[in-house]
Amino acid sequence: MRKYSKILVTGANGLLGTNTIIELLNQGFMVRGFLRNRDNFVGPTHQNLELFEGDITKVNHLNEAVRDIDCVIHTAAITRQHILDYKDYYKVNVEGVENLVLASIKNKVKRIVYVSTAAQFGYGTLKDLGNESIDIKQPFKKQFYVKSKKEAYDFLQTIKNEIEVVTVNPSFMIGAYDSKPSSGKIVLMGIRNRLVFCPPGGKNFVCVQDVSRGAINAMIHGNSGESYLLANENLSFEQFFKRLRKLSKNNMIIIKIPKLIMISLGYFGDFLRYLKIPIQLSTANIRLLCVNGFYSNNKAKNELGVHFSPIENGILDAVHWFSKHRS
Template sequence: MKLLITGANGLLATNTIKHFLELGHEVKGLLRSKEKFLLPPHKNMELVQGDITAVSAVEYAVNGCDAVVHIAALTAPNLPNYNSYYKVNVAGSENLVKAAIKHKLKKFIYVSSANTTGFGTLENPGTETTPLKPPFTASLYAKSKLEAQDKLFTYADKIDIVTVNPTFMLGPYDGKPSSGEIILMGYRKKIIFYPPGGKNFVDVRDVALGISAALEKGKNRETYLLAGENLSYQEFFTKMVQRSETKTRLIKVPKPLLLVAGYAGDFLRKLNLKTSVASANMKILCVKNYYSGKKAEEELGVHFHPIDQAIDDAIAWFQKNGKL
């Protein structure tokens, strides 16, 4: 099978490309800059430079492929308005599915986000049927991913559309870095300030396996949460301390302080200034947004590992590449 994988420079796409090449598939990677690609050349891999917001680039990219794994997205938390997210995450995704239908591709795997579904507690974690709720209803990124997901499903009578919704991914090949920034923040630091909430952490390689399983077994119009281990931020950063030779002090940042900072960020956004500090983002740091990957385990056969190995491998990769 020949696969188009978008966002090929990213943490998830790089690991997904590596996985499919190891399985013997052909891969065409769509990316904006070939120079930033982290994997070595491979006889079954072709890199195509382009942008999903450009119809001509998308048309060229899908040609000759059997299926699409759409990972590319605008994830920056600092943009002040919705238009930028819409252009890439919604309109860009629609460009891609229209091209896939035109070229008669068989399947379209859309990598959405766990934040398009409602979170739960440690005892009753969120599932695919849990309705979205605050503070994620105010997240521009989450809003765009949910809108894209709903938009793509309107084409499910013309091509099989399967959505996978990973939580917070960690692992090797995080070149930007993206989510791995949390490891750089906590490893070998003398003081770590952590928020009162928590989240679900998942090994990026388990997500790649989930994508592969969704391509093989995923049902049309279905959504699958790819969720690993639920941890408070205190528990996560304690893992960082255990891996460091540095004597570290953990200090919890009070919720009221985060909210004050968030409202100040809202004011800056009204001035059209870029900042990742916003009330929605600060409120998200204060809740324990926990999820369950049970449906993916039962229907796709995916097994989710504890996050420890992903942390170790991410640290090793950052060290090897001079980021730690």
């Protein structure tokens, strides 16, 4: 078992970053949280937590942040879907990783846990789930966020002999402390609206607390150079909203949108984006909602010892957190 004492978590104010910091503190680690503005941190104060303000694109900030650090858990990334130019994703999600690696090697960091995305690998069906051995598929290849995460992963494969790198690949995370919000928008949609318009596809959903524990297990037990899908329940969007409806006690009406209408909306979004209007609608983004992005978690369970909770736990955590913090 590898022993580390002081851990840097980038993206400290994000959904996964905050939950990972809390779990690290609960396990007795010293933690430095890297974020742009400490006022945005919604996690607890703790004697073993230091918040470090910096910019992931600035090498001098990263050199300071990784000083005296044993291991980095890199959760920081641009995930917003309305951005028009791929270079904006590239600057943070690819160049930011390259800068972090160089700073970590220079400061003799022992290991980096890189948080990528499940979509880096090919999805499957309920009878034949996607796994770590399947190459990325369309439509994810063309989606800017996924493309940038895959490009950063490919870079990390070139430096495996210089520093230990383990990759974890979460699916769609649900839980508390989603302050921006990010994936929790799907929960807010369900608890705030009487009508919910439901795409025809599906995703793999996972509790964010399980992902944070999985990232820590990867830090301790993962094999350098390996990737681990942190995924759990494969559900259609309709199934997810039905569970959300039951747990939130919001008697929403779920309206399924046919794929043809979804794709038409995507083309309309492409036209608006051509006019330089920042909008999430695009054919690339819409097509993601029309496929069943289903994955297996066997490798993470067997090799990292990760135990996955029912997605109802994450939904309830998110509902309670949003009800308290975003009234």
